[in-house]
Amino acid sequence: MRPLLITVALLALLAGLGFVLPAWIIFLLSLAFARGLAILSVALLLRAGLVSFGQGLFFAASAYTVAFVMRAWGVREAALATALGTAAGVLVAGVTGLLLARYREIFFAMLTLAFSMVLYGILVKAYALTGGSDGMAVATPTIAGLALEAERLRSGLYLLTLSCTAAVAYLTFRYMNSPLGYAARAVRDNEVRLEYLGLSTWGTIYLTYVLAGGLSGLGGALMALNVGHVDPQLAYWTTSGEFVFVALLGGIGNVLAPLGGAVVFEILRAYAFKYAPYIWQMIMGSAMLLIILFMPEGLWTIYTSAVRRIRIRRWSWRRLG
Amino acid sequence: MRKSHIVVRSRGIFAGMLIGAIILSLLAACAPPVTVPEAGMGETPAAAPAAPTAGAPSQVKIGIVTFLSGPGSPFGIPSKNAADVIVEALNAGQAPAPYDQAGIGGVPIQLVYVDESGGPDKQVAEYRRLVLDEKVDLVLGYVSSASCLAVAPVAEELQKLTVFYTCATRRIFEEASYKYVFRTKGTDLVYNVGAARYLLKVKPDLQTIAGMNQNYAWGQDSWTAFRDTVLQLKPDVQVVSEQFPKLFAGEYSAEISALLVARPDAIHSSFWGSDLEAFLIQATPRRLFDQSIGVFIIGEAMLPSLGEDVPPGLIIGAEGTHGALAPDNELNRWFTRIYRERYDARPIHPAYHMALTLFGVKAAYEKAIAENGGKWPTQDQVIAAFEHLEFDSPSGVIQMALANGHQAIEPMAFGITGEFDPAAGEVKLTDRMVFPAECVNPPEGMKGEEWIAQGFPGAKCP
Numbered sequence: 161m162r163p164l165l166i167t168v169a170l171l172a173l174l175a176g177l178g179f180v181l182p183a184w185i186i187f188l189l190s191l192a193f194a195r196g197l198a199i200l201s202v203a204l205l206l207r208a209g210l211v212s213f214g215q216g217l218f219f220a221a222s223a224y225t226v227a228f229v230m231r232a233w234g235v236r237e238a239a240l241a242t243a244l245g246t247a248a249g250v251l252v253a254g255v256t257g258l259l260l261a262r263y264r265e266i267f268f269a270m271l272t273l274a275f276s277m278v279l280y281g282i283l284v285k286a287y288a289l290t291g292g293s294d295g296m297a298v299a300t301p302t303i304a305g306l307a308l309e310a311e312r313l314r315s316g317l318y319l320l321t322l323s324c325t326a327a328v329a330y331l332t333f334r335y336m337n338s339p340l341g342y343a344a345r346a347v348r349d350n351e352v353r354l355e356y357l358g359l360s361t362w363g364t365i366y367l368t369y370v371l372a373g374g375l376s377g378l379g380g381a382l383m384a385l386n387v388g389h390v391d392p393q394l395a396y397w398t399t400s401g402e403f404v405f406v407a408l409l410g411g412i413g414n415v416l417a418p419l420g421g422a423v424v425f426e427i428l429r430a431y432a433f434k435y436a437p438y439i440w441q442m443i444m445g446s447a448m449l450l451i452i453l454f455m456p457e458g459l460w461t462i463y464t465s466a467v468r469r470i471r472i473r474r475w476s477w478r479r480l481g
Numbered sequence: 482m483r484k485s486h487i488v489v490r491s492r493g494i495f496a497g498m499l500i501g502a503i504i505l506s507l508l509a510a511c512a513p514p515v516t517v518p519e520a521g522m523g524e525t526p527a528a529a530p531a532a533p534t535a536g537a538p539s540q541v542k543i544g545i546v547t548f549l550s551g552p553g554s555p556f557g558i559p560s561k562n563a564a565d566v567i568v569e570a571l572n573a574g575q576a577p578a579p580y581d582q583a584g585i586g587g588v589p590i591q592l593v594y595v596d597e598s599g600g601p602d603k604q605v606a607e608y609r610r611l612v613l614d615e616k617v618d619l620v621l622g623y624v625s626s627a628s629c630l631a632v633a634p635v636a637e638e639l640q641k642l643t644v645f646y647t648c649a650t651r652r653i654f655e656e657a658s659y660k661y662v663f664r665t666k667g668t669d670l671v672y673n674v675g676a677a678r679y680l681l682k683v684k685p686d687l688q689t690i691a692g693m694n695q696n697y698a699w700g701q702d703s704w705t706a707f708r709d710t711v712l713q714l715k716p717d718v719q720v721v722s723e724q725f726p727k728l729f730a731g732e733y734s735a736e737i738s739a740l741l742v743a744r745p746d747a748i749h750s751s752f753w754g755s756d757l758e759a760f761l762i763q764a765t766p767r768r769l770f771d772q773s774i775g776v777f778i779i780g781e782a783m784l785p786s787l788g789e790d791v792p793p794g795l796i797i798g799a800e801g802t803h804g805a806l807a808p809d810n811e812l813n814r815w816f817t818r819i820y821r822e823r824y825d826a827r828p829i830h831p832a833y834h835m836a837l838t839l840f841g842v843k844a845a846y847e848k849a850i851a852e853n854g855g856k857w858p859t860q861d862q863v864i865a866a867f868e869h870l871e872f873d874s875p876s877g878v879i880q881m882a883l884a885n886g887h888q889a890i891e892p893m894a895f896g897i898t899g900e901f902d903p904a905a906g907e908v909k910l911t912d913r914m915v916f917p918a919e920c921v922n923p924p925e926g927m928k929g930e931e932w933i934a935q936g937f938p939g940a941k942c943p
Contacts, residue, residue, distance in 0.1 A: 184613040188606055284697060293697035293728075294627045294650055295601060297634065310638040383602065389631035393600045429599075433607060437596045438549055 196422030197379030209348030214272030220395035222380030249377015295391025411458025546622030601631035675893030703751035803833035
């Protein structure tokens, strides 16, 4: 019961913040959640022992799908555009996954990278269609059929992003604690034993990969709606590299860890930009270095060690009392 | 493995605190040079006591966005340097007429810098922060066309005056119209129309052309505009080779071989930054420019850095009448002097672009103050004054003539590289020729492609 209460309170707090915090922080949080979904998808694959340097593939495919359906079909509804974008992510993952589920380790990483760079190449070269490296604009969406004015639209998009993220975080949590989720972890630990248990390793990886594609796609669609502009950079390997970076920064042990990592990363970067416009990259690099050195399981370590401390203290009180 | 984890876990909290402390101290260490802006001369007593403008704020806060890091910084850093020296001089009231009133209408200017690295989504977030958190009065900036295209609708949403200083894509005002967005320099179209016209002036018997452009929007747009203009003006010219190496490739031996085999009369290139230097350094020893004329539409920026290594006979442009191709007027002499005194270098054309935005904004504000009976204007009044404004600059008179007065037209100048000048440390440009703005810019309301296809209606050329 308690975790449910805490979750509801956290959600209410985040939704409430949408009306209190300055608009630019709200925008930053929206971006953080959108990216957080892609980072969560990287974390899902990491749990199965697979490093993806190509989550930008689904992120960009979905973001461009949103831009295209808005331009070509005149779709304006944010929820519909998001659904179509996510579907594009699932579709791309469904096709590339057929091949990728056969590979492990560095070969998997390099192939995911290769696929995302192929999409990058197409987006840059299809100049007449995509606007090339300059990217293309995403039309202003409506939310639940309402054409909102600028300020309301931002709050609306924030709430949409938050609710999508919350729903997906819950589903991912359920997935991670389901037999299938444990099977994915077993892929990392012992593939042979997994097969002996009667489960298909290929199938497990394929499903995890498609799921990760859908998650990343949802993030890409929300990103496109929030930013209002898409460009090929979304499919470039540095974008995917950043997802891996933040997944490690946040930790992969829990659903909330990558999402929290995304928020911390976005805010750290915004303040590094603000206070050190010349050396912001150095600050981000130092932060990464320190976290790898002192917290091999990411920022989530702070939470787990705090919980452990409290438990120990309680236990000792009980003994003494 | 497992043991080390347990050890690390028990240190987790301390590690977290340590990291926090280190990050905070890093942030604190970095804060002073930025929170006390280098160019914000709020503390310096203004030399020329200006007439106090009624209702004026204590400062005009300007957000400047340009590349402070990464491959774009050869354009970004000179622009930032120009903003620093110009704003310092403006705040001290030391600029020549008509900009001799301190600051803007007597109000000191304060600058806030933002790095343009990180992609358009990052730039949109930073733009929102500049407007909503830093509460800047206006934003000047953007080198990358992708940044400009992403930021323009946000400027409109947040209703904040925004002046693009060097991004060149014509899509901004051809695809949409804006109330809050201005651009004080020309588009990629006009550099290439000008280059084609100049090439046909110096080589009227042109037979074959080839293109050598980076494979992204700027390179493709530039090449099509140049090729179509040449073919429109002299339809019997043949295109013998179109090379599109990737952006920042750095190695061009295959393309140079292809161009050597194709033997075009002229090679058009919109290369810039390190690509431009690398291409010249690799192509010159293979005598590419002995058999073909190189047309470098923005080659001006590499003259100081390459010095003696620039081969003679190249056609060089500067995105207008800037840098080595700037006119000899009082503002230009003043600007190059203060820039050289501070940085020991000549300002290149991106620095001139930054100067244009600053002078344009100052002129618009001061016109709005005059029209408002000496009182400080609202943003809408500044915008009204900015539309269709004509203002003096180190690059000559700039007219805000297109896109309902939001897009500038400017004359185009070209020259040919000649003798090395040891005093200046760079080759001299000969055969300088200026095309008036009405010759190289399409008329109001006409898209660039149509204008070329219809044979340049309305163009007034000498």
